[in-house]
Amino acid sequence: MLINSKSYRTIWSHPDDSTVTQIIDQRMLPHEFIIVDLVAVDDFCLAIRDMYVRGAGLIGATAGFGMYAATLQCRDDNFTADINNFAKALCDTRPTAKNLVWAVERQLTAMAHCQTVQQKREIAFKTATAIADEDALFCKRIGEHGASIIKEISKKKNGEPVNILTHCNAGWLAFVDYGSATAPIYQASNDGIKVHVWVDETRPWLQGARLTAFELKEEKIPHTLIADNTGGHLMQHGLVDLVIVGTDRTTFTGDVANKIGTYLKALAAHDNNIPFYVALPSSTFDWQIEDGVQDIPIEKRSGDEINKITGLAENGEMTTVLIPPENTESANYSFDVTPARLITGLITERGIVKPNREAILQLYPEKKQVDLRG
Numbered sequence: 001m002l003i004n005s006k007s008y009r010t011i012w013s014h015p016d017d018s019t020v021t022q023i024i025d026q027r028m029l030p031h032e033f034i035i036v037d038l039v040a041v042d043d044f045c046l047a048i049r050d051m052y053v054r055g056a057g058l059i060g061a062t063a064g065f066g067m068y069a070a071t072l073q074c075r076d077d078n079f080t081a082d083i084n085n086f087a088k089a090l091c092d093t094r095p096t097a098k099n100l101v102w103a104v105e106r107q108l109t110a111m112a113h114c115q116t117v118q119q120k121r122e123i124a125f126k127t128a129t130a131i132a133d134e135d136a137l138f139c140k141r142i143g144e145h146g147a148s149i150i151k152e153i154s155k156k157k158n159g160e161p162v163n164i165l166t167h168c169n170a171g172w173l174a175f176v177d178y179g180s181a182t183a184p185i186y187q188a189s190n191d192g193i194k195v196h197v198w199v200d201e202t203r204p205w206l207q208g209a210r211l212t213a214f215e216l217k218e219e220k221i222p223h224t225l226i227a228d229n230t231g232g233h234l235m236q237h238g239l240v241d242l243v244i245v246g247t248d249r250t251t252f253t254g255d256v257a258n259k260i261g262t263y264l265k266a267l268a269a270h271d272n273n274i275p276f277y278v279a280l281p282s283s284t285f286d287w288q289i290e291d292g293v294q295d296i297p298i299e300k301r302s303g304d305e306i307n308k309i310t311g312l313a314e315n316g317e318m319t320t321v322l323i324p325p326e327n328t329e330s331a332n333y334s335f336d337v338t339p340a341r342l343i344t345g346l347i348t349e350r351g352i353v354k355p356n357r358e359a360i361l362q363l364y365p366e367k368k369q370v371d372l373r374g
C-alpha cells in the first residue's frame with residue numbers, strides 16, 4: 001500500500017530488533033502519520049482495544065505478534081500458565097473479531113508441538129510472521145477473484161465507471177496489505193477498469209471518512225464520501241452498481257457480522273436488486289456458530305465515540321468536540337449481522353462462493369466435520 005508514494009504494510013517487525021513490533025497509529029490518520037512500537041503484551045492489548053490498529057486481518061496479525069511478545073514475557077518455569085493468561089488477555093480485547101481468537105489459537109497450537117521454551121519462542125516468531133504474510137497474500141487473491149465481478153459489470157456498462165459502495169474500512173489499513181473489500185477495486189483499477197467508490201463515512205468512529213477516503217486518495221482511486229444514510233437514495237437512482245464490504249466474523253452458514261449499519265445497506269441493496277458481496281479471508285470464518293444473528297457476540301464500545309468527534313481544527317491541531325448535551329446516554333453497538341439471504345456472494349482467497357453451508361464447506365472441505373455436528 002502507498003502512503004506518500006512509499007510502500008508500507010500496517011504491521012512489521014522492527015528491522016533491527018525483532019522483539020519490537022511496529023504499527024501505524026490509525027487513531028491519528030489521515031492527519032498525522034505516527035508509527036508506534038509495541039513491546040509488552042499490555043502494549044498489544046491496548047493497541048487492539050483502543051483501536052490504534054483495527055480491522056479483521058490486522059487485529060489477527062497484531063494478536064499473532066502479541067503472542068510472540070508474550071513468549072518473551074513468560075517465565076521459563078511457568079510457561080504454560082503464563083502463556084495461557086496472556087492469550088486470554090489478548091482474546092478479551094475485542095469480542096466480535098474472529099481473526100483475534102483465530103491467531104491466538106494458531107500460536108498456541110504451533111507452540112504445543114515444541115519441547116523447549118526456546119523452541120516455543122522461535123516458533124511463535126515464525127508463526128506471527130506467517131500470519132502476517134498469509135493475510136497479505138490472501139487479500140491479494142481476494143482482489144484477483146473479486147475483480148472479475150467488477151469487470152463483468154464494466155463490460156455491461158460499455159466501459160463506463162463502475163460505481164461501488166463500501167462501508168467502514170475493509171481496506172489495506174484493516175489488514176496487513178491490499179484489504180478485503182478494496183482489493184478487488186485496486187485489482188480492477190490496475191487492470192484498466194474505470195471505477196468510482198461511494199465511501200460511507202461510517203459513524204461513530206468514521207473509519208470510512210478517515211481511513212477509506214485516505215487510502216483511496218493515496219492509491220488515486222476516484223471516490224466520493226457520503227453520509228451513512230445516503231446509500232439507499234443512490235441505489236434507488238441507479239448510482240450504485242455493486243456493494244462490497246468486509247466482515248469481522250462470518251458463520252460457516254454465510255451470516256456476516258460487519259460494522260454497524262452494514263445490515264441496512266444490505267436491505268437497501270436487496271430492495272434495489274443490487275449485488276451485495278462480502279470479501280473475507282478464511283481466517284474470518286467462524287466454523288462453530290450457525291446462526292449469526294443470535295450467536296455472534298456484538299461488541300459495545302464507549303458512548304464517547306458517539307458523543308464526541310475528533311478532527312483537524314482550523315488552527316491545524318487535532319481537536320475533540322462534544323456534540324450532544326453533556327452526559328447524554330448513548331448506546332454504541334459496534335457491529336450488526338447481515339443474514340446470508342441478503343448476500344449475493346462471499347469473495348474469498350479460494351474463489352467466490354454462495355453464502356450457504358453447502359457451498360462454503362465445499363470450498364473448505366477440511367472443515368467438513370463441522371457439518372456433521374448437525
Ligand code: MRU
Nearest residue numbers: 054055056168170174246247259
Ligand atoms: O471496529 P473496527 O474498525 O475494527 O471494525 C472492523 C472494520 O473495520 C469493519 O467492520 C470492516 O468492514 C471489516 S474488517 C475488514
